[in-house]
Amino acid sequence: MRRAKISVIGAGNVGATCAHWAAAKELGDIVLLDIPEREGVAKGKALDLMQCGPIEEFDSKVTGTSDYKDIADSDVVVITAGLPRKPGMSRDDLITTNVKIVRSVSENVAKYAPGAVVIVVSNPLDAMVYTAWKVTGFPTSRILGQAGALDVARFRTFLAMELGCSVEDIQALLLGGHGDDMVPLPRFTSVHGIPINQLLSKEVIDRCVQRAKVGGGEIVQLMGTSAYYAPASGTIQMVEAIVKDKKRILPCAAYCENEYGVAPGQKGQGYFVGVPCVLGSAGMEKVVQVQFEGDEKKLMDESISHVKDLVGTVRKIFPDLA
Numbered sequence: 166m167r168r169a170k171i172s173v174i175g176a177g178n179v180g181a182t183c184a185h186w187a188a189a190k191e192l193g194d195i196v197l198l199d200i201p202e203r204e205g206v207a208k209g210k211a212l213d214l215m216q217c218g219p220i221e222e223f224d225s226k227v228t229g230t231s232d233y234k235d236i237a238d239s240d241v242v243v244i245t246a247g248l249p250r251k252p253g254m255s256r257d258d259l260i261t262t263n264v265k266i267v268r269s270v271s272e273n274v275a276k277y278a279p280g281a282v283v284i285v286v287s288n289p290l291d292a293m294v295y296t297a298w299k300v301t302g303f304p305t306s307r308i309l310g311q312a313g314a315l316d317v318a319r320f321r322t323f324l325a326m327e328l329g330c331s332v333e334d335i336q337a338l339l340l341g342g343h344g345d346d347m348v349p350l351p352r353f354t355s356v357h358g359i360p361i362n363q364l365l366s367k368e369v370i371d372r373c374v375q376r377a378k379v380g381g382g383e384i385v386q387l388m389g390t391s392a393y394y395a396p397a398s399g400t401i402q403m404v405e406a407i408v409k410d411k412k413r414i415l416p417c418a419a420y421c422e423n424e425y426g427v428a429p430g431q432k433g434q435g436y437f438v439g440v441p442c443v444l445g446s447a448g449m450e451k452v453v454q455v456q457f458e459g460d461e462k463k464l465m466d467e468s469i470s471h472v473k474d475l476v477g478t479v480r481k482i483f484p485d486l487a
């Protein structure tokens with residue numbers, strides 16, 4: 166049986182950690198690619214990871230390279246290439262540099278791995294997914310962004326800390342863009358089926374929501390660079406759902422037109438926003454629609470409008486990506 170092939174572009178903190186989780190879960194063979202100047206880093210990290218195999222008991226092959234020919238026949242390509250945040254920076258501050266990087270990566274992905282499902286992790290996420298879509302020309306089902314898996318994990322972590330219970334028992338949902346205006350939905354949050362508002366006060370839930378929203382910034386302040394363990398873990402959760410065709414429902418940045426009223430009736434003019442999706446071997450197989458109540462729709466609309474502004478900035482700086 167052919168093993169799945171997972172290529173990770175960018176062998177920095179997020180990329181190498183993606184390779185780590187993917188190998189540890191034995192999801193397939195992994196190619197770790199970086200620019201020629203950092204080929205040694207990609208090769209070194211790949212070899213280092215391979216040497217965990219006998220201890221951790223996996224047979225995944227991990228290969229480092231700077232040659233895009235090595236990503237041929239990938240089932241999934243994860244794009245982590247790009248600058249991370251420094252203290253005081255928002256994700257949006259990275260836009261010009263990272264569009265250029267993601268653009269050159271996407272050209273190569275389209276050329277060398279034309280059948281792959283692409284998962285973008287580089288920030289600002291919502292603009293980078295758009296860039297990858299425009300440049301590759303892949304169908305929208307094969308372009309996804311990783312954001313919600315991480316944001317939900319952060320929210321679940323903070324709730325579990327408050328409750329003193331296992332993170333495994335907490336189910337939660339966050340929608341919208343991958344920014345400080347993401348939309349947490351406490352109404353869809355429960356602990357082993359028990360609505361969260363029966364276990365925690367509104368004040369405590371709001372505190373967890375707020376901490377999840379700025380969870381990335383908290384880590385940038387502490388470390389001087391952006392997070393990578395949980396972002397990589399969230400990414401590999403998506404990769405696993407795809408390579409195992411699990412049909413998991415996970416929040417991802419996925420293309421929406423009529424869905425969530427993003428661009429109703431405007432064919433080809435939609436945007437990638439954080440929504441629950443069914444993930445399987447075809448990539449994004451379905452967007453799951455949630456019925457909003459109260460001010461949830463207003464919060465979602467505000468978040469969508471931020472995504473549109475970001476994409477507007479990309480189009481202004483790079484008119485050929487419009």
Ligand code: APR
Pocket residue numbers: 174175176177178179180198199200203245246247248249250259263266269270286287288289390391392393396
């Ligand atoms: N092609 C391939 N790799 C590239 C390219 C390129 N054109 N340009 C840069 N890279 C590589 C860098 O050489 C580096 O190894 O991308 C890697 C980025 O690694 P880090 O600097 O460690 O950044 P990391 O923390 O991994 O974050 C990467 O993911 O979560 C996001 O905000 C984060 O945008 C950032 C991205």
